[in-house]
Amino acid sequence: MEKFKISYLKTPIGTAKVEGNSDGISKITVIDDVISTSKEIPTCLKDCVLQLDEYFTGKRSTFNLKLNPQGTEFQKKIWTELQQVPFGKTSTYLKQSKAIGNVKAIRAVAAANGKNPLWIVIPCHRIIGSDGSLIGYAGGLWRKKWLLEHENPSTQQSLF
Structure with missing residues (x-):
C-alpha cells in the first residue's frame, strides 16, 4: 500500500490537513494549530488543496475529487448520502435516516456523520x-x- 502524503492549507477557520495518495x-x-500552507504540495493532493482554497475564497461550491475515505460500509453509505445535500442547503439526521430507508437508524446516522473523515468535501456541516x-x-x-453562513450569506435588504 502506498504511503499517505500530507499537505496543509491555511483557511479562515483553522488549518486544513489533507491526507491521501494516488x-x-x-x-x-x-x-487549531496555525500552520502556513505547504510550499510543496504532493501531486496527489494538489487538486484537493486547490479546490479547498477555491471553496474558501467563494469560487467553488462543489468538489470534483477522487475520494478514498476509510470506514465501514454503513459509514460510507451515510457519507455518500451526505454528498447529496446541496451547497447552501441543510438537511437533518432524520431526513438522512429516511433517505437510507431506516428511520430508526437516526443515532447510527449521527454517529457516522461524526466519523466523517473528509471535512468540507463530505459536507456533514450541512446537517x-x-x-x-x-x-x-x-x-x-x-x-x-461559519461554514453555513459562508455557503448561504444573508443579504442585507435596502429599506429604501
Whole structure:
C-alpha cells in the first residue's frame, strides 16, 4: 500500500490537513494549530488543496475529487448520502435516516456523520437538528456556523 502524503492549507477557520495518495483523498481535518500552507504540495493532493482554497475564497461550491475515505460500509453509505445535500442547503439526521430507508437508524446516522473523515468535501456541516438547531459538529459549532453562513450569506435588504 502506498504511503499517505500530507499537505496543509491555511483557511479562515483553522488549518486544513489533507491526507491521501494516488488512491484518492482519505482524510481532511481541521486543526487549531496555525500552520502556513505547504510550499510543496504532493501531486496527489494538489487538486484537493486547490479546490479547498477555491471553496474558501467563494469560487467553488462543489468538489470534483477522487475520494478514498476509510470506514465501514454503513459509514460510507451515510457519507455518500451526505454528498447529496446541496451547497447552501441543510438537511437533518432524520431526513438522512429516511433517505437510507431506516428511520430508526437516526443515532447510527449521527454517529457516522461524526466519523466523517473528509471535512468540507463530505459536507456533514450541512446537517442540523430537526428543530433547526446547530448540533453535533466535531470541528466545533462556531466552525459549523461559519461554514453555513459562508455557503448561504444573508443579504442585507435596502429599506429604501
